[in-house]
Amino acid sequence: MKISITKVNKNFLVILFWIIVWQIFAMLINEEILIVSPFKVLIKTFENLKNPNFYLILFNTSSKICLGFLLGFFAALLLSLLSYKSTLVKNLLFPLILFIKSIPVISFIILLLVFLSSKYLNIFIPFIMSLSIIYTNILQGLLAIDGKILEMARVFNISYKNKLKYIYLHSLKPYILSSTSLAIGISFKSGLSAEVIGIANNSIGRALYESKIYLDISNLFSLTFVTMLISLILEKFFTFLIRRLI
Known part of the structure; x- marks a missing residue:
């Protein structure tokens, strides 16, 4: 408990330090069109929280990005298992995954706008982004499993359920955790980019775009802060869920 409290205190002091740096920087610039103080961002956040429409755009954006992430997670899990079992599938998927990882997100967004409505982009x-990240990590984890352990399990006729639990899932857990943490952050960044470019209705991305158009910098900072907080909460939730289930 003492270690935990000390860690919280250290994190609080680090955050406080950067808030002070932010405040000093805002005072030195003294131009709200460029940067606003943390105090004004806090006030704007409380104002947003009093607006029912604010919760609507938060829900719309978060739910769709989470749906996209979950679809990518399960698709990646399935494809990585198929690639692990079949060299042909792995070779066929290799150029596709490489293409997804290499091409800029902005190119995907603009290309998909030709075929999809902007309201589906944030899904x-x-x-796509979470699929490539999670697929690569899970496949890497599967290939890293020691063949001697699998051979020993076969010789001693260990049940499939126990092999899944004590060999496969145990070995894959760190790969799934790290890829999930990374994929959620990337999902929010790419999803918001899609909303801004597609100007999707009732979304955080559209609110960010309008804040930029109307030079409402305090709202721009407030929306960014809230989005970061939601992303962090969801990341902690999903990683906690994985730790409990695996």
């Missing part, structure tokens, strides 16, 4: 883009 499809996170799906």
Whole structure:
């Protein structure tokens, strides 16, 4: 408990330090069109929280990005298992995954706008981004499993359920955790980019775009802060869920 409290205190002091740096920087610039103080961002956040429409855009954006992430997660899990079992599938998927990882997100967004309505972009883009990240990590984890352990399990006729639990899932857990943590952050970044470019209705991305158009910098910072907080909460939730289930 003492270690935990000390860690919280250290994190609080680090955050406080950067808030002070932010405040000093805002005072030195003294131009709200460029940067606003943390105090004004806090006030704007409380104002947003009093607006029912604010919760609507938060829900719309978060739910769609989470849906895209979950679809990408399960698709990646399935494809990585198929690639692990079949060299042909792995070779066929290799150029596709490499293409997804290499091409800029902005190119995907613009290309998909030709075929999809902007309201679906914040599902499809996170799906693509999370798919490539999680697929690569899970496949790497599967290939890293020691063949001697699998051979020993076969010799001693260990049940499939126990092999799944004590060999496969145990070995894959760190790969799934790290890829999930990374994929959620990337999903939110790419999903919001898609919303801004597609100007999707009732979304955080559209609110960010309008804040930029009307030079409402305090709202721009406030929306960014809230989005970061939601992303962090969802990341902690999903990683906690994985730790409990695996």
